[in-house]
Amino acid sequence: MFSKNFKLGLLGGGQLGRMLLQAAIDLDIHVKALDPDPDAPCAKIAPEFVVGSFLDYDTVYQFGQDCEVITIEIENVNLEALKKLRSEGKKVFPQPEVLEIIQDKRVQKQFYLDNNLPTSDFILTDSVEDISKNLNFLPAFNKLGKGGYDGRGVQKLSSEIDLPLAFTEPSLLEKAIDFDKEIAVIVARNEHGEIKTFPTVECVFHPVYNLVEYLFAPAAVTESIHEEAKQIAIETAEKLGIVGLLAVEMFLTKDGKILINEVAPRTHNSGHHTIRANHTSQFEQHLRAVLGLPLGDTSAHSKAAMVNLLGEDGYTGEAKYVGMNEALAIAGVYPFLYGKKITKPFRKMGHVTVVDENLDSLKEKVNIVKEKLKVIA
Known part of the structure; x- marks a missing residue:
């Protein structure tokens, strides 16, 4: 991959892809990205950017023809095209069979x-009707099998009164957990079987929109946890x-048990802080893993937090950032903006990593x- 002829194909051109591109520049890796949005965060910085659907068989198949390795920044992609490309000698990581399991939360569970x-x-x-037959299982979270992300496709059902909110499509009921913390571990594995994990983080979710509002690293848990x-x-x-890369989101219950909630087969919100706080970022590690390179040192050189920068409620239109001067005046505060022109309520527009040796x-x-x-x- 360290030659002018090597090309890495990236399905998805969002903010995860943008930060992956920034890591790829350091290794001089030529990345070709595919996204349906001509103004996607990757559009202006990708060495090659193709406008098209990563769900369309022909588009994905043609896109991959001149790539040696193909990877993703979003799991909802056309798997049949990826399988065909792999059968023709292309390397596809994560593998289509893994994505098949993770694309459907029912299969995943x-x-x-x-x-x-x-x-x-x-x-x-x-x-x-299936849900109404299992009212004794409530309270539970009703999760769509396919298509949900960032809190979409998840609905809490507390009692029979909430049945009108239930999904009519294939879904699952997941027992509501009385948890103490939500934690996550990002693990990387290359094709040689080498594995490394990043330190456990503690995630705090938005109470309404079910997406990470901020996190602390490392998590305030015991060494055994x-x-x-x-x-x-x-x-x-x-x-x-x-x-x-695999991000494993977990519940730590009040009686000390750890239960897997969901996984994501890619770089993840729970690892954004690693760009500033760890010796190797999750984005560089993903590149190392899919390219068969030795995995990097995941240890942290500082305590850190990550705050998601979400569009304010009540505002839709061309994005304006207020308070940036005040934020940048604070030592150890590093904003990352995703290059999205339009803001809308609770849209992920960027994140801020904060580092400090003192927790308080x-x-x-x-x-x-x-x-x-x-x-x-």
């Missing part, structure tokens, strides 16, 4: 059960056989950033 991986109780449902979470992440990656000072900086830095129109 069954995979945990079949492989003795700890997860919450669940019931597969095909209709609202750190180790158990790490081992669960490694076992999940090994049983999937994934080549690439770190939390104080996070509160200032959350208070001062806003995206309006």
